[in-house]
Amino acid sequence: MAGQSDPELSLFSAEELEFIAEDEIVDIVPNLKMGPLNFISGDFGPFIPQIVAQVPLWLAVALKKRGKCSICPPQWMSVEKLTQVLEAERNSQEMSEQLPFHYVEISRLLFDHANDDISDAYMVRSLIEDIRDVRFHKVETDLEAFNGRTIAVKIKNLSAMEVNIVISVLSNVHFHYIISPRQLRR
Amino acid sequence: MASSSMEGSMPTMDEYEALLSTTDVELLKRAWRSEKAAPEILRYDFDLVGRVTEQLQLMEETVDEKSTSGADPLSLSLYQMDLDRTLFLLRSYLRIRIQKIEKYMFHIRKSDELWNRLSKGEKDFASRCIDDLKHHLEESVLSKLPENYQSVEKQSVISEEDDMVPEPRLDTFVLCRSKEYLSGIQLEDGPVEDRSKLFEMEPGVLYFICYKSIKPLVESGKIDLL
Numbered sequence: 001m002a003g004q005s006d007p008e009l010s011l012f013s014a015e016e017l018e019f020i021a022e023d024e025i026v027d028i029v030p031n032l033k034m035g036p037l038n039f040i041s042g043d044f045g046p047f048i049p050q051i052v053a054q055v056p057l058w059l060a061v062a063l064k065k066r067g068k069c070s071i072c073p074p075q076w077m078s079v080e081k082l083t084q085v086l087e088a089e090r091n092s093q094e095m096s097e098q099l100p101f102h103y104v105e106i107s108r109l110l111f112d113h114a115n116d117d118i119s120d121a122y123m124v125r126s127l128i129e130d131i132r133d134v135r136f137h138k139v140e141t142d143l144e145a146f147n148g149r150t151i152a153v154k155i156k157n158l159s160a161m162e163v164n165i166v167i168s169v170l171s172n173v174h175f176h177y178i179i180s181p182r183q184l185r186r
Numbered sequence: 187m188a189s190s191s192m193e194g195s196m197p198t199m200d201e202y203e204a205l206l207s208t209t210d211v212e213l214l215k216r217a218w219r220s221e222k223a224a225p226e227i228l229r230y231d232f233d234l235v236g237r238v239t240e241q242l243q244l245m246e247e248t249v250d251e252k253s254t255s256g257a258d259p260l261s262l263s264l265y266q267m268d269l270d271r272t273l274f275l276l277r278s279y280l281r282i283r284i285q286k287i288e289k290y291m292f293h294i295r296k297s298d299e300l301w302n303r304l305s306k307g308e309k310d311f312a313s314r315c316i317d318d319l320k321h322h323l324e325e326s327v328l329s330k331l332p333e334n335y336q337s338v339e340k341q342s343v344i345s346e347e348d349d350m351v352p353e354p355r356l357d358t359f360v361l362c363r364s365k366e367y368l369s370g371i372q373l374e375d376g377p378v379e380d381r382s383k384l385f386e387m388e389p390g391v392l393y394f395i396c397y398k399s400i401k402p403l404v405e406s407g408k409i410d411l412l
Contacts, residue, residue, distance in 0.1 A: 012222065019274070020215070034261060039268040040241050041211040062267060066260065158392055163361055163412065166394065 011167055017160050021105035022058035027072040029053075030063065057106065061113045071114040076100070077107060079120045082127040089134045093141075095157040104132060104161045132161075139165055210237050211272055216410055218279040223361065223411035224404060225397055226354040227286045227294060230305040238276055245269050287312050291319070292339060292351040356398045361412045364389050368408065371399060 012020070023041070029052055036045040037059075044055045052072070055063075063069040075081065076099055088096040100106065107128050115121050139162050158166070217231050249265050287294065287304070291312050294300040304312060320338050328336045335341070339348040369386040387393060392412070403409040 016278075019271075020219075022271075023215075032260075034258070037261060037264060037268075039265070040209070040238075040245055040272045041268055042209055058267065058271065059264065062264060068260070163392070167359070167361060 011164055012160070017102070017164075018105050018109065021102035021109065021160070022061075023056050024100070024102060024106055025054050026057050026060050026074060027052050028055055028060045028063065028069040029072065030069040032068045057109060061109060064114050064117075071110065071117045073110055073114075073118050073124075074100070074106070076103070077110070077118065077124055077128075079123045079127065082124060082131065086127055086131050086134070089131055089138075093138060095135060095138065097157040099131070099157075099159065102160050103128070104159060135159070135162060136165065210234060210241065211275065214238050214272075214275055214279060218275055218282070220404065220411040221279060221282050225356055225358050225360075227283060227290070227300060227303055229303045229405065230283070230308065232305060235276070235279075235305075238272065242269065242272060242276070245272075283308060284311065286354075288315060290352055290354055291316050292348070293353045296348070296351070356401070357396055359394050360397045360400075361392055361394055362400060362404070362409045363392055363412060364403075364409050366408065368403065371403070 029050060030047040031049050032047060033049060034045060034047040036043055041056070044059060045053060047053055047069075060069065060071050064071055076085070081098070085096055085098050088098070107124075110118060111121065111125055118124055139158070143166065213231075213234055217228075217234060221228055245265070246269065249262065249269060252262050252265070283304075287308060294304070294312060295316055301309070323338055324336075328338065334343045337343070337350070339351050341349050364387040366389050367387070371385040371387065385395075385399070387409075397404075400409055404411060
């Protein structure tokens with residue numbers, strides 16, 4: 001049962017999260033000519049050299065691995081944008097809403113498979129790591145604020161990986177009472 | 187959040203179009219995620235699994251055809267990848283259900299509501315599992331115990347409830363996201379004075395909430411679990 005996480009914790013394993021993130025749509029610039037692909041998961045293409053096409057990430061990576069395209073990194077993966085995000089994250093206890101739900105997985109996949117398509121890849125990578133650290137730290141601080149009188153927690157802009165941290169903490173604690181929206185209104 | 191009425195019971199044009207363009211794979215992914223996140227077994231989506239299986243078979247035939255007719259190996263391998271991804275999704279969905287059935291089979295068998303959430307194959311599987319496990323427990327342990335302690339479901343004859351049946355914990359926290367603005371959610375847990383308060387959900391925002399409170403909304407498909 002490879003890749004299947006423990007159902008007890010309702011956690012998605014890192015592989016499963018990656019699987020989900022691979023359905024996110026990205027832009028590619030193909031360098032081959034290929035007719036449209038009519039997949040079960042949708043229709044993509046046709047592909048014409050130098051004409052931007054939109055495909056799911058898994059397809060982009062598959063083509064990239066075979067040297068058939070270059071991937072255009074999403075707009076948020078630029079040094080300029082990420083510097084802004086990092087600043088926003090550092091200046092406030094709130095989570096910034098500028099990154100997609102699967103930003104950790106998407107950036108990871110792109111670094112692994114399309115590093116040469118990312119401008120300033122080194123900077124981008126270290127910025128994303130910083131942002132990740134700041135955000136994870138915030139999640140942990142928020143969790144410390146939980147107490148026994150809360151009904152539900154409203155969380156804005158949490159990413160998929162961060163969700164896993166929260167679930168694993170919350171399901172390990174035996175909650176008789178739940179968490180109030182007023183206490184954690186963010 | 188001024189209005190408390192439930193708006194948008196009729197789908198707007200945009201929603202209707204979104205519905206049309208939603209592929210079965212997308213729907214299966216949603217069912218898979220909900221099934222994975224929910225503590226108890228959810229209703230088996232018979233129609234959806236049927237449609238996906240049909241598409242998988244068609245696609246398998248197409249791929250076979252292409253491979254014999256000497257089609258472009260690149261596009262062939264891409265079709266195969268798409269096929270494999272969908273197969274994984276379907277298998278994983280069915281496996282999670284089987285794991286839940288194995289764990290809670292006695293509990294599921296007891297209630298008609300839960301029992302009817304299973305597919306025909308799952309029912310057969312559960313029945314066989316129950317028989318085998320009962321048989322095994324009786325043979326190996328229970329028959330050697332004193333008469334009052336021989337039930338599979340109860341600790342002893344004086345137990346009022348079936349206290350040896352594992353049940354899913356419905357008070358666990360789940361992460362969910364609503365598709366539309368929902369209000370008037372009755373919280374069934376928590377401190378007594380808070381229970382009368384109604385809870386509201388904004389679309390697109392993630393909430394951690396006790397599964398029991400939103401159970402009906404998950405069942406009606408208004409809320410997705412993550």
